[in-house]
Amino acid sequence: MRRPLDTTDRDDDRTPDAAAMAAAPRSPVVDPGGVTFVYHGAADAVNLRCWIHGLPASQPFERVGDGELWVLRVELPENSRIEYKFEVVRDGVEEWILDPLNPLQAVDPFGANSVAQGHGYERPEWTLADPAARAGTVDEVALHSAALDGDRHVGVYVPARFRRSRRYPLLVVHDGYDYLRYASLQVVLDNLIHRLEIPPLIAALTQSPERLVEYAGHDGHARFVAEELPQQLTHDFPLHPSQAARGLMGASFGAVASLHAAWRHPGAFGRLVLQSGSFAFSDIGHHRRTATFDPVARFVNEFRRRPGRPAERIYLSCGIYESLIYENRSLVPLLRHHGIEVRYEEVRDGHNWENWRDRLQSALTSLFPGPLWMVYE
Amino acid sequence: MVSTVRRFGQYPHMHDVLLLGPQFRAPNLREALEHAGRHGPLVTITAGWQEREGELGALEEHLGCRARDLRLYERAEAVFTHDTELHAAYRARQNDLRLLQNLYRARLDHAKAAARELLQSEDDSPLCRKARRSAIAALRRLDAEHLRDIRALHRRFDAQWAADRRPILAAQLAELERLIGAAALVCIAGGHVAVLLNRLRLFGLERALRARPVAAWSAGAMALAERVVLFHDHPPQGAGNAEVFESGLALVRDAVLLPHAATRLATEDRRRVALLARRFAPAACYTLDDGSRMLWRGGRLADAAGSQRLMRDGGLAPAGGRA
Numbered sequence: 001m002r003r004p005l006d007t008t009d010r011d012d013d014r015t016p017d018a019a020a021m022a023a024a025p026r027s028p029v030v031d032p033g034g035v036t037f038v039y040h041g042a043a044d045a046v047n048l049r050c051w052i053h054g055l056p057a058s059q060p061f062e063r064v065g066d067g068e069l070w071v072l073r074v075e076l077p078e079n080s081r082i083e084y085k086f087e088v089v090r091d092g093v094e095e096w097i098l099d100p101l102n103p104l105q106a107v108d109p110f111g112a113n114s115v116a117q118g119h120g121y122e123r124p125e126w127t128l129a130d131p132a133a134r135a136g137t138v139d140e141v142a143l144h145s146a147a148l149d150g151d152r153h154v155g156v157y158v159p160a161r162f163r164r165s166r167r168y169p170l171l172v173v174h175d176g177y178d179y180l181r182y183a184s185l186q187v188v189l190d191n192l193i194h195r196l197e198i199p200p201l202i203a204a205l206t207q208s209p210e211r212l213v214e215y216a217g218h219d220g221h222a223r224f225v226a227e228e229l230p231q232q233l234t235h236d237f238p239l240h241p242s243q244a245a246r247g248l249m250g251a252s253f254g255a256v257a258s259l260h261a262a263w264r265h266p267g268a269f270g271r272l273v274l275q276s277g278s279f280a281f282s283d284i285g286h287h288r289r290t291a292t293f294d295p296v297a298r299f300v301n302e303f304r305r306r307p308g309r310p311a312e313r314i315y316l317s318c319g320i321y322e323s324l325i326y327e328n329r330s331l332v333p334l335l336r337h338h339g340i341e342v343r344y345e346e347v348r349d350g351h352n353w354e355n356w357r358d359r360l361q362s363a364l365t366s367l368f369p370g371p372l373w374m375v376y377e
Numbered sequence: 378m379v380s381t382v383r384r385f386g387q388y389p390h391m392h393d394v395l396l397l398g399p400q401f402r403a404p405n406l407r408e409a410l411e412h413a414g415r416h417g418p419l420v421t422i423t424a425g426w427q428e429r430e431g432e433l434g435a436l437e438e439h440l441g442c443r444a445r446d447l448r449l450y451e452r453a454e455a456v457f458t459h460d461t462e463l464h465a466a467y468r469a470r471q472n473d474l475r476l477l478q479n480l481y482r483a484r485l486d487h488a489k490a491a492a493r494e495l496l497q498s499e500d501d502s503p504l505c506r507k508a509r510r511s512a513i514a515a516l517r518r519l520d521a522e523h524l525r526d527i528r529a530l531h532r533r534f535d536a537q538w539a540a541d542r543r544p545i546l547a548a549q550l551a552e553l554e555r556l557i558g559a560a561a562l563v564c565i566a567g568g569h570v571a572v573l574l575n576r577l578r579l580f581g582l583e584r585a586l587r588a589r590p591v592a593a594w595s596a597g598a599m600a601l602a603e604r605v606v607l608f609h610d611h612p613p614q615g616a617g618n619a620e621v622f623e624s625g626l627a628l629v630r631d632a633v634l635l636p637h638a639a640t641r642l643a644t645e646d647r648r649r650v651a652l653l654a655r656r657f658a659p660a661a662c663y664t665l666d667d668g669s670r671m672l673w674r675g676g677r678l679a680d681a682a683g684s685q686r687l688m689r690d691g692g693l694a695p696a697g698g699r700a
Binding site: 161363 | 399401402428568572637658
C-alpha cells in the first residue's frame, strides 16, 4: 500500500509527459490520486520541501532527460491541502522558492508558501466575501493589564446591526489579528452571522508580543484573558453574562493558551475552540520537542493529571499531516471522560492558517449555534 | 397563476391576506400592493426584528409613505416588567414548549431517518411501497400529535392568561385593536418567527387581524398559516429535519409556507421535496422567495406569482396550479 506522498512508482500512466509538463501553465497538476509538481529552470537538483508528519521534509524531483524540466509526482489523498516550497540547488547553493508556476499561495506571519490542493478540495465559499452580508467593524481598545504589567491593545469585532439593547456572546481570540489576516476571520464572522449560522457576537482579538512565552501556560496571561479583558469589555459592550456565551479560541500555542486560561479560571468560559493545539506532554520521561515546549509540557502534564472541567463544550481539530496529531487525538478521550462535550475533527491538512480558516464554520456553529432555524427575514 | 381576482382590500370582510417573500434584498411589497389596489394608512408589526423593532426607514422608503409600528416586542417587555405573575406563567409555558419540542425532535430524528431510507430504496416491490407509505404515515402521525400537544398547551395557558383576562393585556389589546381598525392594511414583517408569533398570541391579535387586510412576508407569512414548519436542508450542524414548531394564526389554510426556499431547501433533491410534500398533505408546501407574491382570500389561495408548490412526485410547480 502506498503511503501519502510516497514518491515511488512514478512510472504509472498518470505521469504527464515532458512536453505536456513544459506547456503546463500551472503546477502542480492535480489528478484524483495525487499531484505532479513541475519546475522549469537551470538547477543541479530540485527538492520539494513540505511539512508532512511521517514523511521526509525533502523529496527530490527527477530531471526529465537532460533538459531543465524537473518533475515530482506525489500521492495525495482527495480533499488534501498541503503547503510547500521548492528547494533549488545551483552550484552548491540551496534556495527555497515559491513554486513559480503556482499562483496559489498561503500567507502566514513568516511569509508565504505555495499551496497544493488535492483532488476534490475546494475553498469553502463562506470564507469568501459575500456582498450580501452586512459587514461588522473592527476597532481597537486599549487597556492596562495588571496581570501582565503593561498596556495591551485589543481589536474588537462588532457585528453589523449592533444594538446596545441586545446582549452579545463574547469570543476571545488568541492571535486575533493573525486570524483576521491569514484566516479571513472577519469575512467568516460577517458571513456566518449573515447566514444566521452563529448569533451576532463580539470578538476580542488579542495579539501577544511574546506568544511563545505568554501562551505557554502563563498564569498572568490566563488572568488577562479570563478576567481583565472580559471585565473591560463588559464595561464597554452589552455582553451576555452566561458561561455558555463566553468562548475562547486559539490555534497552535494559542490553543494551549486557551485551554490553560479556561483551566486556571473554571467558569470563565463555557466554549473553547482549540485548533492544532501544541499540547506537548510526556507520560514518562521528557517530551521530544524543543525547550520552548517545556512550560507547555509542564502545563499539559498537569492538566492530564487533573483536567477538571475547563468548559462545557470544546471544539478540537487537527490536521493529520501535523506532528501534533498524536497530542490532539490523545486529548479527546480525556476530555470526554471528564464530561466535556467534544467535537473533534481531523482533516487532511497541515499546521497552517488556511486549515484553521476552513474549520471556522464547523467550530463556531457547533459552539455558538445561530438562530438559523428560527429567523426568516 | 390562478384566474384573475378582484382587487385586494375590496372585501375586507373576506380577510384578504397578501403573502410575500423576503423584503430586504429585492422588496416587492409596493409593487404587490399596487397590483392589489391597496391604498390608505398602514400599520406594521415588526416584533420579529426584536431589538430592531420599529426601524422602518428602509420599508418606508420602499413604500414611499409613513407607517406606524405597533411595537409588540416593546409592549411585551413592558407588560412582563409590570406583570411578573404573567411573566412567570409565560416563561413556564415557553419551557414546556421547549421540552415538548425536544421530545418531538428525538422521535422525529428516527421517524425521518426511516422515511428517508425507504424513499431512497430503488426497490419498487409492493412490500417496499407499503413500507414507504407506512413510514410517511408514521411521520404524519407524529407531526399531528405534536401539533395537538402544542395547541393543548396554548389552550391551557389562554384559559388563565388570555389577553382579555388580564387587565394590563386587555388595555394593550384595546389600543392595538383601535390602531389596527384605523388602518387600511396591516404589514407583518419577517424575522424571528417564535418571537413574532408569541407576541401576536400574547396580545390576542388574531381576531383583529382577521378583520383587516394583511400583507406579511417571510416569518410573518409563516405565522399566519395553521402550523409553522421550521426547515433547512443543509444546516452547518445536524440532519436538517424539517420540524413542526408551532400552531399559527390560521389566517391562511392548508398551506405550509417556506420563505428563503432557494437557499434553505434542496429543491433539486426530488426525494426530499416529495417527502416534504407528502408529509404535510393535504396542506400544500409553497416556496416564498424574493419576488414571490400570493393572495389569499377567505383563507384560500386566490392569486399567485413567483411562488412554487412542492409536488408529491418531487417536482415543483407554479403555486396556484393543480396539485
